[in-house]
Amino acid sequence: MIETFTALAEPNRLRIVELLRGGPHAVNAIGAALGLNQPQVSKHLRVLKEARLVEVEPRAQQRVYGLRAEPLRELNQWLERYRRIWAERADQLDELIEELKSAEQEDRDGRRKIRRRKR
Protein backbone atom coordinates (compact mmCIF):
# COMPACT_ATOMS: atom_id res chain seq x y z
CA MET A 1 0.00 0.00 0.00
CA ILE A 2 2.77 2.37 1.00
CA GLU A 3 4.61 1.45 -2.16
CA THR A 4 1.57 2.32 -4.24
CA PHE A 5 1.19 5.68 -2.55
CA THR A 6 4.88 6.38 -2.87
CA ALA A 7 4.85 5.59 -6.57
CA LEU A 8 1.85 7.82 -7.18
CA ALA A 9 3.13 10.66 -5.02
CA GLU A 10 5.66 11.75 -7.62
CA PRO A 11 4.11 14.24 -10.07
CA ASN A 12 5.66 12.91 -13.24
CA ARG A 13 4.92 9.36 -12.26
CA LEU A 14 1.31 10.23 -11.69
CA ARG A 15 1.23 11.87 -15.10
CA ILE A 16 2.61 8.69 -16.62
CA VAL A 17 -0.07 6.64 -14.94
CA GLU A 18 -2.76 9.03 -16.14
CA LEU A 19 -1.35 8.78 -19.64
CA LEU A 20 -1.31 5.00 -19.54
CA ARG A 21 -4.94 5.06 -18.53
CA GLY A 22 -5.59 5.67 -22.22
CA GLY A 23 -3.78 2.46 -23.13
CA PRO A 24 -0.23 1.07 -23.32
CA HIS A 25 2.56 3.32 -24.57
CA ALA A 26 6.16 2.84 -25.55
CA VAL A 27 8.83 4.68 -23.59
CA ASN A 28 9.62 7.28 -26.21
CA ALA A 29 5.91 7.97 -26.70
CA ILE A 30 5.59 8.69 -22.99
CA GLY A 31 8.56 11.00 -23.06
CA ALA A 32 7.24 12.84 -26.07
CA ALA A 33 3.76 13.19 -24.63
CA LEU A 34 4.91 14.50 -21.27
CA GLY A 35 8.02 16.42 -22.29
CA LEU A 36 10.39 14.27 -20.29
CA ASN A 37 13.73 13.02 -21.46
CA GLN A 38 14.17 9.35 -21.92
CA PRO A 39 16.28 8.35 -18.91
CA GLN A 40 13.85 9.90 -16.44
CA VAL A 41 10.99 8.11 -18.09
CA SER A 42 12.80 4.79 -17.79
CA LYS A 43 13.61 5.48 -14.17
CA HIS A 44 10.05 6.39 -13.29
CA LEU A 45 8.82 3.33 -15.12
CA ARG A 46 11.19 1.28 -13.06
CA VAL A 47 9.65 2.53 -9.85
CA LEU A 48 6.17 1.97 -11.22
CA LYS A 49 7.13 -1.53 -12.26
CA GLU A 50 8.55 -2.32 -8.83
CA ALA A 51 5.28 -1.10 -7.39
CA ARG A 52 3.63 -3.48 -9.86
CA LEU A 53 1.59 -0.63 -11.25
CA VAL A 54 2.83 -1.29 -14.77
CA GLU A 55 4.12 -4.21 -16.76
CA VAL A 56 6.25 -4.37 -19.88
CA GLU A 57 5.91 -6.09 -23.19
CA PRO A 58 8.89 -6.02 -25.55
CA ARG A 59 7.98 -5.02 -29.06
CA ALA A 60 11.08 -5.23 -31.21
CA GLN A 61 13.43 -2.66 -29.66
CA GLN A 62 10.63 -0.87 -27.95
CA ARG A 63 9.16 -1.62 -24.55
CA VAL A 64 5.47 -1.07 -24.30
CA TYR A 65 4.23 -0.29 -20.81
CA GLY A 66 0.69 -0.77 -19.64
CA LEU A 67 -1.19 -0.45 -16.37
CA ARG A 68 -1.77 -3.41 -14.10
CA ALA A 69 -5.03 -3.92 -12.31
CA GLU A 70 -3.90 -5.46 -9.05
CA PRO A 71 -2.58 -2.41 -7.13
CA LEU A 72 -5.59 -0.41 -8.18
CA ARG A 73 -7.85 -3.08 -6.80
CA GLU A 74 -5.87 -3.10 -3.59
CA LEU A 75 -6.20 0.65 -3.39
CA ASN A 76 -9.91 0.28 -3.80
CA GLN A 77 -10.04 -2.29 -1.03
CA TRP A 78 -8.03 -0.05 1.24
CA LEU A 79 -10.35 2.83 0.56
CA GLU A 80 -13.28 0.56 1.18
CA ARG A 81 -12.30 0.30 4.82
CA TYR A 82 -12.81 4.06 5.08
CA ARG A 83 -16.18 4.04 3.45
CA ARG A 84 -17.86 4.54 6.81
CA ILE A 85 -16.13 7.90 6.96
CA TRP A 86 -16.42 9.28 3.46
CA ALA A 87 -19.81 7.83 2.75
CA GLU A 88 -21.42 9.64 5.65
CA ARG A 89 -22.28 13.24 5.16
CA ALA A 90 -20.33 14.53 8.11
CA ASP A 91 -16.68 14.33 9.10
CA GLN A 92 -15.54 12.56 12.21
CA LEU A 93 -15.15 15.64 14.30
CA ASP A 94 -18.55 17.01 13.55
CA GLU A 95 -20.00 14.44 15.87
CA LEU A 96 -17.45 15.36 18.48
CA ILE A 97 -18.42 18.98 18.16
CA GLU A 98 -21.97 18.02 18.78
CA GLU A 99 -20.90 16.24 21.93
CA LEU A 100 -19.04 19.31 23.04
CA LYS A 101 -22.02 21.49 22.55
CA SER A 102 -24.15 19.27 24.72
CA ALA A 103 -21.41 19.26 27.31
CA GLU A 104 -21.31 23.03 27.31
CA GLN A 105 -25.02 23.00 27.70
CA GLU A 106 -24.65 20.99 30.91
CA ASP A 107 -21.98 23.36 32.06
CA ARG A 108 -24.35 26.26 31.74
CA ASP A 109 -25.39 25.88 35.38
CA GLY A 110 -22.10 24.59 36.77
CA ARG A 111 -18.37 25.11 36.63
CA ARG A 112 -16.84 26.12 33.32
CA LYS A 113 -14.19 23.44 33.32
CA ILE A 114 -14.27 20.76 30.69
CA ARG A 115 -13.22 17.31 31.72
CA ARG A 116 -10.99 15.35 29.47
CA ARG A 117 -11.74 11.72 28.91
CA LYS A 118 -8.90 10.43 26.73
CA ARG A 119 -7.07 8.69 29.57
Add this chain to the structure above:
Amino acid sequence: MIETFTALAEPNRLRIVELLRGGPHAVNAIGAALGLNQPQVSKHLRVLKEARLVEVEPRAQQRVYGLRAEPLRELNQWLERYRRIWAERADQLDELIEELKSAEQEDRDGRRKIRRRKR
Protein backbone atom coordinates in the same frame (compact mmCIF):
# COMPACT_ATOMS: atom_id res chain seq x y z
CA MET B 1 -4.58 14.39 -5.61
CA ILE B 2 -0.82 14.52 -5.54
CA GLU B 3 -1.00 16.09 -2.11
CA THR B 4 -3.16 13.23 -0.88
CA PHE B 5 -0.77 10.64 -2.23
CA THR B 6 2.20 12.48 -0.82
CA ALA B 7 0.63 12.67 2.61
CA LEU B 8 -0.21 8.98 2.61
CA ALA B 9 3.15 7.92 1.21
CA GLU B 10 4.92 8.48 4.50
CA PRO B 11 4.76 5.33 6.67
CA ASN B 12 4.12 7.02 10.00
CA ARG B 13 1.55 9.29 8.46
CA LEU B 14 -0.28 6.35 7.00
CA ARG B 15 -0.23 4.71 10.42
CA ILE B 16 -1.74 7.83 11.92
CA VAL B 17 -4.50 7.80 9.34
CA GLU B 18 -5.17 4.14 10.00
CA LEU B 19 -5.32 4.86 13.70
CA LEU B 20 -7.74 7.73 13.21
CA ARG B 21 -9.97 5.42 11.25
CA GLY B 22 -11.06 4.15 14.64
CA GLY B 23 -12.13 7.63 15.68
CA PRO B 24 -10.58 10.97 16.68
CA HIS B 25 -7.49 10.99 18.89
CA ALA B 26 -5.54 13.62 20.80
CA VAL B 27 -1.91 14.18 19.87
CA ASN B 28 -0.39 12.46 22.87
CA ALA B 29 -2.69 9.49 22.37
CA ILE B 30 -1.41 9.12 18.83
CA GLY B 31 2.17 9.33 19.95
CA ALA B 32 1.60 6.75 22.66
CA ALA B 33 -0.22 4.39 20.36
CA LEU B 34 2.39 4.51 17.62
CA GLY B 35 5.54 4.97 19.64
CA LEU B 36 6.38 8.36 18.18
CA ASN B 37 7.58 11.34 20.12
CA GLN B 38 5.34 14.33 20.26
CA PRO B 39 7.03 16.77 17.87
CA GLN B 40 7.01 14.31 15.00
CA VAL B 41 3.37 13.59 15.59
CA SER B 42 2.56 17.29 15.45
CA LYS B 43 4.58 17.70 12.28
CA HIS B 44 2.92 14.79 10.56
CA LEU B 45 -0.46 16.07 11.63
CA ARG B 46 0.45 19.38 10.10
CA VAL B 47 1.08 17.77 6.74
CA LEU B 48 -2.11 15.78 7.02
CA LYS B 49 -4.01 18.92 7.90
CA GLU B 50 -2.56 20.79 4.92
CA ALA B 51 -3.66 17.89 2.78
CA ARG B 52 -7.08 18.34 4.42
CA LEU B 53 -7.02 14.73 5.50
CA VAL B 54 -7.58 15.66 9.13
CA GLU B 55 -9.13 18.48 11.08
CA VAL B 56 -8.65 19.67 14.63
CA GLU B 57 -10.94 20.39 17.49
CA PRO B 58 -9.49 22.03 20.60
CA ARG B 59 -10.44 20.30 23.79
CA ALA B 60 -9.01 22.21 26.70
CA GLN B 61 -5.24 22.08 26.14
CA GLN B 62 -5.52 19.07 23.91
CA ARG B 63 -6.08 19.02 20.19
CA VAL B 64 -8.26 16.23 18.98
CA TYR B 65 -7.63 15.19 15.40
CA GLY B 66 -10.10 13.36 13.24
CA LEU B 67 -10.31 12.24 9.63
CA ARG B 68 -12.01 14.31 6.98
CA ALA B 69 -14.15 12.78 4.31
CA GLU B 70 -13.43 15.02 1.34
CA PRO B 71 -9.99 13.79 0.21
CA LEU B 72 -11.09 10.19 0.58
CA ARG B 73 -14.04 10.87 -1.64
CA GLU B 74 -11.75 12.53 -4.17
CA LEU B 75 -9.49 9.51 -4.04
CA ASN B 76 -12.48 7.33 -4.73
CA GLN B 77 -13.46 9.48 -7.68
CA TRP B 78 -9.94 9.34 -9.04
CA LEU B 79 -9.89 5.59 -8.73
CA GLU B 80 -13.26 5.47 -10.39
CA ARG B 81 -11.72 6.70 -13.61
CA TYR B 82 -9.54 3.57 -13.60
CA ARG B 83 -12.39 1.21 -12.99
CA ARG B 84 -12.34 0.11 -16.61
CA ILE B 85 -8.88 -1.25 -15.92
CA TRP B 86 -9.16 -2.87 -12.55
CA ALA B 87 -12.68 -4.07 -12.94
CA GLU B 88 -11.82 -6.15 -15.98
CA ARG B 89 -10.21 -9.44 -15.34
CA ALA B 90 -7.13 -8.83 -17.47
CA ASP B 91 -4.42 -6.20 -17.44
CA GLN B 92 -3.90 -3.78 -20.28
CA LEU B 93 -1.06 -5.62 -21.88
CA ASP B 94 -2.81 -8.93 -22.02
CA GLU B 95 -4.79 -7.71 -24.98
CA LEU B 96 -1.63 -6.43 -26.60
CA ILE B 97 -0.03 -9.80 -26.17
CA GLU B 98 -2.95 -11.34 -27.96
CA GLU B 99 -2.42 -8.94 -30.81
CA LEU B 100 1.21 -9.86 -30.95
CA LYS B 101 0.43 -13.52 -31.14
CA SER B 102 -1.85 -12.96 -34.10
CA ALA B 103 0.82 -10.82 -35.72
CA GLU B 104 3.37 -13.55 -35.31
CA GLN B 105 0.88 -15.90 -36.79
CA GLU B 106 0.72 -13.76 -39.90
CA ASP B 107 4.47 -13.57 -40.01
CA ARG B 108 4.68 -17.30 -40.13
CA ASP B 109 4.69 -17.18 -43.92
CA GLY B 110 6.41 -13.85 -44.41
CA ARG B 111 9.24 -11.72 -43.16
CA ARG B 112 10.04 -11.79 -39.47
CA LYS B 113 9.91 -8.04 -38.98
CA ILE B 114 7.31 -6.53 -36.71
CA ARG B 115 5.90 -3.17 -37.62
CA ARG B 116 5.44 -0.55 -34.94
CA ARG B 117 2.32 1.56 -34.95
CA LYS B 118 2.76 4.11 -32.16
CA ARG B 119 3.88 6.89 -34.46
Add this chain to the structure above:
DNA sequence: CAGGCATATTCTCCTGAAGGCATATTATCC
Protein backbone atom coordinates in the same frame (compact mmCIF):
# COMPACT_ATOMS: atom_id res chain seq x y z
C1' DC C 1 28.96 -7.78 -38.58
C1' DA C 2 28.54 -2.81 -38.82
C1' DG C 3 25.51 0.77 -37.86
C1' DG C 4 21.49 2.79 -35.97
C1' DC C 5 17.41 2.79 -32.66
C1' DA C 6 15.05 2.31 -28.42
C1' DT C 7 15.73 1.64 -23.81
C1' DA C 8 18.25 0.84 -19.44
C1' DT C 9 21.89 1.95 -16.22
C1' DT C 10 25.41 4.63 -13.90
C1' DC C 11 27.35 8.70 -11.69
C1' DT C 12 27.12 13.15 -9.76
C1' DC C 13 24.76 16.99 -7.95
C1' DC C 14 21.21 18.99 -5.30
C1' DT C 15 16.87 19.74 -3.01
C1' DG C 16 13.42 18.38 0.24
C1' DA C 17 11.76 16.10 3.91
C1' DA C 18 12.04 13.28 8.25
C1' DG C 19 13.97 12.61 13.00
C1' DG C 20 15.91 14.42 17.38
C1' DC C 21 16.25 17.94 20.63
C1' DA C 22 15.36 22.33 22.64
C1' DT C 23 12.22 25.94 23.10
C1' DA C 24 8.02 28.75 22.24
C1' DT C 25 3.01 28.89 22.66
C1' DT C 26 -1.44 28.19 24.56
C1' DA C 27 -4.61 26.82 28.03
C1' DT C 28 -5.78 25.29 32.62
C1' DC C 29 -5.57 25.15 37.61
C1' DC C 30 -4.45 27.00 42.21
Add this chain to the structure above:
DNA sequence: GGATAATATGCCTTCAGGAGAATATGCCTG
Protein backbone atom coordinates in the same frame (compact mmCIF):
# COMPACT_ATOMS: atom_id res chain seq x y z
C1' DG D 1 -0.05 35.59 38.15
C1' DG D 2 2.88 31.33 38.55
C1' DA D 3 3.21 26.49 37.79
C1' DT D 4 2.11 22.81 34.89
C1' DA D 5 0.24 20.16 31.01
C1' DA D 6 -0.50 19.63 25.94
C1' DT D 7 0.91 20.98 21.69
C1' DA D 8 3.44 23.61 18.12
C1' DT D 9 7.63 25.51 16.13
C1' DG D 10 12.53 26.09 15.01
C1' DC D 11 17.12 24.48 14.21
C1' DC D 12 20.25 21.04 12.86
C1' DT D 13 21.73 16.84 10.73
C1' DT D 14 21.02 13.11 7.84
C1' DC D 15 19.37 10.68 3.94
C1' DA D 16 16.45 9.39 -0.04
C1' DG D 17 15.38 10.25 -4.44
C1' DG D 18 14.83 13.15 -8.65
C1' DA D 19 17.23 15.56 -12.63
C1' DG D 20 20.91 15.80 -16.04
C1' DA D 21 24.47 13.94 -18.98
C1' DA D 22 27.16 10.21 -20.55
C1' DT D 23 27.39 5.49 -21.44
C1' DA D 24 25.98 0.57 -21.71
C1' DT D 25 22.84 -2.97 -23.51
C1' DG D 26 19.85 -5.20 -26.74
C1' DC D 27 17.69 -5.61 -31.15
C1' DC D 28 17.05 -4.95 -35.86
C1' DT D 29 18.34 -3.98 -40.82
C1' DG D 30 21.32 -4.00 -44.74
